[in-house]
Amino acid sequence: MIWSSEDVARDVVRRQGAGMPAARVAEEVAQAAVRERETAEEVRCRRVRRSVEGGLPAADPEELAERWAARHAEWRRVQALVEAxxxxxxxxxRDSVGSAWAAERTFRREQALAAHAAHLERRREAAQEVCGEVWVAAGPGRLLRQAASRAGLTPQEVLAQLAGRVEVGEDGAVSVAPFIPSR
Structure with a gap:
């Protein structure tokens, strides 16, 4: 799961700010403002250098600038809340807005973890299945398509039903008892 810069800032400020006095919150706002300015300036300088030198874009300074801007905004919000x-x-x-955001992040994380677990389970199940490609000659292929059409199935579905009914004898002979494909 990928968190936005705002999500990261909210989480960091919430953790770092716990129990922090109002004067210290004001210091954090000032420090975040300085970091935001510095990183934004670094991004501007790199863009100018890239345009002059023709270099490739570097995403890290831009991401850092975005994170400091988000952190500065969050520290300002916390400062205003503490003062008000x-x-x-x-x-x-006691921060209802911050608590709501934290609950939302927790919910999204749990959803992402559940989706990931379901994906892994599907992959485990798929690993146990056998997939194959079958080339059927024109004559039998035509019969297969006709049988599939009559049953309202695709030829692949008929072949899957056929494979599900395979019996292997003691001597290794493979056979399938006659059946009518169905949905």
Whole structure:
């Protein structure tokens, strides 16, 4: 699961800010503002260098600038909340907006983990299946298509039903009892 820069900033600020006094929150806002300015300037300089030198784009400085901008915005939000609420320290549990975002991130993470587990299970099941490609001569192929058409199936579905009914004798002979393909 990929978190946005805002998600990362909210999580970091929530963890780092827990129990932080209002004065320290103000310092974090100032520090984030400086980092945001520095990283944005670095991105601008790299863009100019790239355009002059014709180099390839480097995503890391841009991502870092984006993260610091998001972190600065989140620290400002926390500072405004602490000041408006009159709290001596930032308490993430009392921050209804931050708590809602944290719950949403947790929910999305759980969904992603469940989807990943389901994907792994499907892959495990698929690994146990046998897939094959069958080339059928024109005559038998025509008969196979006719049987599939009468049953409202595809030729592949008829072949799958055929394979499901295969019997292997003690001498290794492979046979299939007569059957009528069906849905």
């Amino acid at each position: 609420s009159g709290w001596a320290v930032y308490e993430p549990e």
